[in-house]
Amino acid sequence: MLNRIEIRDFAIIDYLGLNFETGLTVLTGETGAGKSILLDALGLCLGDRADTSMVPETAKRSEIHGIFDVSDTPRARAWLSEESLDEDDDCLIRRVVQRSGRSQAWINGRPVTRYQLEQLGARLMGIHGQHAHQALMRTDIQRRTLDGFAVHPEHLATVADLHSRWRDVNAEIESLSGGSADHQDRIDLLRYQLKELDEAAPSAEEFADLEHEQRRLASAGDIMAACQRSLEALYDGEISAQSLVASAERDLQPHLDVDAQMTEIQQLLATGQVQIDEACQALRAFADHMEMDPQRLQAVEDRLTQLHDLARKHQIEPEDLATHTERLRYELERLESADERLVTLQAEQAELLGDYRAAAEKLSASRQTAAETLGKRVGTLLGELGMAGAELIIVVEPSLEAAPSPHGADRVRFDIRTNADQRPAPLQKIASGGELSRIGLALEVATADTAELPSLIFDEADSGIGGAVAEVVGRQLRDLARHHQVICITHLPQVAAQGMNQLQVEKRQTETGRTVTDVQALSAEQRIDEIARMLGGLAITEKTLNHAREMLDQAG
Structure with a gap:
């Protein structure tokens, strides 16, 4: 989970240091106060491409530090270990963007590439909204989401093992055969070279x-x-x-x-x-x-x-x-005995291919069953989230004749129908930003028990909704926070009231006339005032304050 982020000289942020807690944290504030800038900074920390326009004119560089606890994040821990970047349960990410355009990154004090940062970021946080980390759009993430919900690691492991063994045998066959003319030419060359060497x-x-x-x-x-x-x-x-x-x-x-x-x-x-x-x-x-x-x-x-x-x-x-x-x-000697070895290898290859096809069929059947269950569960949640008639169709297309892959023989695709009279289409082609956020929320809630990412961020999850639906969104976010650290940017008091922690984002003018963003963690009393502001605007009455107290009490 994300423990702390420090931002220095980034857009309209001079310096900001924020600690994050477990559970649901809501970020609120006036429109344009800079809430999305926080996500931009976090995205940069997690491997987004650098944008020099975010470096203020008054600074030479922007610098972001992210401190994560990876004790309960096995995929991130395994990746850090493989890259020799692990440091107990802590992970410190530092990203610097120079005004000149140069970008530098470090993980636990060791320099890394942006690609490495992106690889780690994909294992630490999921960001839902109109931002670079819309992982839900990627077909590999869709497949992994379905596999995680299906909970069939034994099928995945069997397919991956058979693919690895088939690939090794196939590589040796290609090495030994490689075309009869090339094969014989290589033998002739080796004989000539060995004759010369043996004479010497x-x-x-x-x-x-x-x-x-x-x-x-x-x-x-x-x-x-x-x-x-x-x-x-x-x-x-x-x-x-x-x-x-x-x-x-x-x-x-x-x-x-x-x-x-x-x-x-x-x-x-x-x-x-x-x-x-x-x-x-x-x-x-x-x-x-x-x-x-x-x-x-x-x-x-x-x-x-x-x-x-x-x-x-x-x-x-x-x-x-x-x-x-x-x-x-x-x-x-190996090439001269290739004919005998090839016969053995080809028989082994055929046997492995047959075993792979059988294992891939079992995996595909398990995916088909899970796809139907998950699609129905997400559809129900979307209805509660104000997308009546919306339907998620998880398409599992087996292609057993295709070359083996470590993930099986299926193409997994998430199609969406946002209205009952609409034809389904791939998620990335039909969903708007607000719809994508709610679809992402529904998927996260539906797969909360099996999801791999420890931290989730939702931006615009409340876009285009209000009233009772907004309260449902808030409740689902709060339910999701039982399994994950959840951070949500919201404009709706019904969602904000469900937060276990609340951060308020404000803009102010410095003595020099420069606009900067500040963020503060709100106390219980301050939360009442902020929820009241979200309910009633600038003119806050006692009735509005009582309404805010009631919303917080009900959520608590």
């Missing part, structure tokens, strides 16, 4: 060993010269390190009994002589075994060139040639 016979460690040997052989002359220079400096030269250390030791010898520290120094020099002698012996042994071998160097470099050329041909690194060879060998 690269091993996993060979390239690294060859590189090391090449560096050693190429540097043999330089290494031998360095050894000779070192021996000359350490031992063989007339003035060598060994002779200098020995001379120093001899010079100190007569003075050893004068100071005890001289003995320690003399011992260090003696140790140095020993280490120099050992180093020189090791150098001589190394130099004696070091040979110049131009022929071996040429052979190593030729082999390295061969391996580099092969790797370049296959667009891999030379050290990966052995692994690549085995990968090609596996592919060739």
Whole structure:
């Protein structure tokens, strides 16, 4: 559910921070006070496209924060987890729109795309009215609404599993067959490539060993010269390190009994002589075994060139040639045995397709039954909502010959007949804004026990109605709030009185003459005044106040 929204520098809102409660919250206020601006800001927070015209001239950017509790929203929690955006039970959404047109979004402090924001928004709130989140228009939402009401997860799971298995088998069949000419061409190419690689016979460690040997052989002359220079400096030269250390030791010898520290120094020099002698012996042994071998160097470099050329041909690194060879060998073996594998796969494909068709028929039958029940229930509610003669026809069109899909073989479509003498037509083609809101309300009430969205917003649910019908709308909204957080923008006191919480939207002039919108949560006494204003306009009498009290008491 929505816990809080903060809006800064958006249209005629300077700053606004609102906390939302569970149950039914009604937003009231004079026409043009800015109630719809709140929905625009919330829509932006939930992934609507940015509109730079909403950034005031006095600001550089608009910023909206939405704080949601997703503890009871499994679909939103699962999506956040899949996207690595989860943060316990809280979800903080931040959206910024720059005057330059740049839009940025964050979920729980991590930057996201607008598409990701839209995906999450569709799992957090449903907005009914003339706004971007008219999800009811989408056929996939219509199908999911029907499936949710039907409560047949076992049918959906079976169909989805069979589709997934059929798709995997089908993909392997296409990979193995792919046209006989292409298939044979690929086999011929693999045979040629493997013949060339097997003749070269690269091993996993060979390239690294060859590189090391090449560096050693190429540097043999330089290494031998360095050894000779070192021996000359350490031992063989007339003035060598060994002779200098020995001379120093001899010079100190007569003075050893004068100071005890001289003995320690003399011992260090003696140790140095020993280490120099050992180093020189090791150098001589190394130099004696070091040979110049131009022929071996040429052979190593030729082999390295061969391996580099092969790797370049296959667009891999030379050290990966052995692994690549085995990968090609596996592919060739698979393709050469494709005929046998294809027979097995085609039999499996046919069996899976038959199982899928049977499961899809069961799912379709369950949908047909649920569609009739839900259509009747919604039709009854629409009559109570002032749409006498309106009828919702939920069309379930099976197409068992179509390719399998994870959702079954049905096309689900909501058709509406708003008048008894009217032909049914798809919902998005015939319903007006006010009618769509009431249809959405009726659907939400009818499916309240199974609906997935935790929060619902209704704008213009009371459009074109009044009197007793308005009170029915209010009561149905209040009933719906037993299962969901419901926020409703209304102009009717009969609807507002049913609210468990009430927010009043007002416009005012700042000292600079700028028009801004404020929103305040109303106390019990303030609610009486606001309901009275909605009943009687500016001239509020004691009779009007008593009427407002009576409406609130009856609703409570």
